[in-house]
């Protein structure tokens with residue numbers, strides 16, 4: 278059980294939570310009063326959002342209880358259908374972009390009322406999760422001691438709910454929005470965004486700023502102002518097979534060659550500059566008495582700066598064999614450029630100042646992993662990431678969010694959408 282600001286107790290929700298338009302009574306009829314004379318200051322946004330926590334949790338329960346593994350198309354499509362239900366008639370035009378192998382991507386466009394938009398903002402999120410269908414049975418949605426648990430609650434269904442309420446509240450307060458806001462909810466982020474990348478980049482190209490609703494870091498909810506670029510490369514050594522006892526002089530041992538190369542590559546690691554090269558998988562050889570003719574290492578590549586990303590790739594391709602009779606082959610490389618801090622600095626400063634006006638403090642951090650924000654920052658579009666929920670344990674059975682931060686994060690997003 279958790280206490281909510283209006284004094285009611287909020288515990289386990291009924292199995293069938295009413296739909297958003299019914300549970301969010303304060304928001305009903307918002308379109309009828311778009312010119313209400315409220316000053317849209319951050320503190321008012323927060324004040325309007327705090328009492329909505331029970332409604333936010335109700336929508337979150339619906340969303341978490343509709344599982345959405347990236348790799349199960351029909352299951353994910355059912356979650357997309359719920360998102361369409363939740364968002365349709367809520368001030369946005371909803372487009373369902375069907376995909377062949379994964380759930381539909383959803384584009385929700387909010388146009389400023391009665392005027393041509395003065396630019397575009399992009400809010401990015403993904404509704405897919407890393408959890409196979411059926412996970413809910415072992416890891417049910419539950420609220421306990423102010424925390425909300427469930428598969429994907431933190432990464433990143435709460436973020437989507439926060440966005441829904443941020444927009445609704447801007448309407449409720451009659452905020453004169455001047456820009457088009459595009460919300461993209463994609464279905465394949467957890468498996469590399471192969472089918473959504475072009476869509477994300479195309480929308481980003483038209484946008485002045487991108488807000489990524491990935492989870493923030495730690496219980497302080499740090500925004501992610503930099504993210505490492507990430508990639509994967511295969512280093513393949515080829516030698517000459519022969520009998521280990523009969524013809525050792527003809528040795529061109531691919532495993533020995535690969536081992537020497539890995540020792541060389543290991544020296545490229547530079548934690549201070551944020552460079553890491555990790556040989557995570559090696560394979561090769563058949564029997565102990567056979568000199569192997571092939572061995573392969575799969576390398577995880579990370580860098581904080583675009584220039585370092587290029588350097589690592591160049592060095593990989595410039596590797597020369599050490600042992601006579603061996604050859605090297607390199608495949609792959611970086612798939613996401615880093616989100617460099619300069620892409621997010623100005624937006625972060627604004628977020629910090631708006632948070633301060635709500636009496637909240639926000640900090641920043643660098644993330645070792647990539648997100649879809651890496652794509653948009655690489656295009657030169659200001660991008661601020663980690664705008665989603667506050668919690669911990671992403672991709673683990675203990676994944677949770679801190680319930681009372683949902684209105685705060687929604688208010689911060691609303692303030693940014695209004696003030697950017």
Ligand SMILES: [Zn+2]
Nearest residue numbers: 432433491492
């Ligand atoms: Zn995520």
